Amino acid sequence: MSASPSSFQPDNTDLDRLHSAVSREKADLQPGREPVPMLVIFLAIVVAVVGGNQLGVMTGGYSFKVSNPFNFAQAPDPRPGAADGAGAADPFQLAMKKGASGYAVCGGCHQGNGLGIAGQFPPLAGSEWVLGGTERLVRVTQHGLIGAITVKGQGYNTPGGMQAFGAAMSASDLANVLTYIRNSWGNEATMVTKEMVEKVRSEEKRASQWTESDLAPFADKNVPGEIPAGPGATAPATTAAK
Numbered sequence: 001m002s003a004s005p006s007s008f009q010p011d012n013t014d015l016d017r018l019h020s021a022v023s024r025e026k027a028d029l030q031p032g033r034e035p036v037p038m039l040v041i042f043l044a045i046v047v048a049v050v051g052g053n054q055l056g057v058m059t060g061g062y063s064f065k066v067s068n069p070f071n072f073a074q075a076p077d078p079r080p081g082a083a084d085g086a087g088a089a090d091p092f093q094l095a096m097k098k099g100a101s102g103y104a105v106c107g108g109c110h111q112g113n114g115l116g117i118a119g120q121f122p123p124l125a126g127s128e129w130v131l132g133g134t135e136r137l138v139r140v141t142q143h144g145l146i147g148a149i150t151v152k153g154q155g156y157n158t159p160g161g162m163q164a165f166g167a168a169m170s171a172s173d174l175a176n177v178l179t180y181i182r183n184s185w186g187n188e189a190t191m192v193t194k195e196m197v198e199k200v201r202s203e204e205k206r207a208s209q210w211t212e213s214d215l216a217p218f219a220d221k222n223v224p225g226e227i228p229a230g231p232g233a234t235a236p237a238t239t240a241a242k
């Protein structure tokens with residue numbers, strides 16, 4: 001006997017079972033698209049953890065505490081001469097920094113570039129008066145200078161000469177300015193210290209400006225005293241005043 005169409009009941013159970021069997025089946029593997037074996041994944045994790053730890057240990061000096069761009073309360077500026085930085089402890093850098101601002105007093109005549117003004121204000125850059133003995137240099141600025149002088153082969157005789165700065169500047173201000181002019185614009189010479197200026201001040205009471213010939217005996221002499229740092233600091237003071 002044959003089932004009439006109206007009495008046909010599709011066997012849903014069979015169909016479902018068939019479908020679910022098909023859907024459980026994995027798609028055919030294609031070359032190059034095989035799943036990654038668990039072992040490889042596991043080894044990759046091990047490499048990442050061990051390698052990452054090594055990178056964390058071998059910083060090459062990098063410190064997030066220092067380089068952190070969000071940390072505004074940073075470690076101090078390590079550049080020489082920077083405020084509160086390591087450079088602040090260097091007496092030479094400190095003197096240069098203070099001397100640079102103190103030089104404003106001199107720059108009006110001798111100019112910011114230390115070249116002076118031809119025929120009027122002699123240059124400090126390359127000047128034998130600046131680079132020579134500190135005995136003469138301290139005296140020039142302490143008591144002033146007048147009359148005909150020669151600087152780098154050029155004659156100067158500016159009316160009124162240069163005033164004395166001894167009364168207007170403290171010993172340390174003057175020392176810093178002299179250290180600055182001895183080490184700027186290509187100049188390089190030993191520091192002048194506050195103690196050296198004080199020594200000359202105590203020994204030399206002079207009301208009038210110096211002349212070139214008055215100063216000649218001091219031209220090559222250095223004020224004796226300890227030179228704490230900077231260029232030539234370790235060189236023996238060969239020309240110390242007697």
Ligand code: HEC
Binds near residue numbers: 127147165
């Ligand atoms: C008002 C202008 C003027 C000012 C400010 C001045 N000088 Fe002079 N300075 C002169 C003149 C002018 C001479 C040359 C004097 C002469 O002809 O006898 C001179 C000479 C010198 C010399 C010797 C010559 C040379 O060129 O090396 C030195 C060193 C010097 N000055 C340093 C200083 C320093 C340091 C300051 C600041 C503390 C200063 N001067 C401020 C005008 C000035």
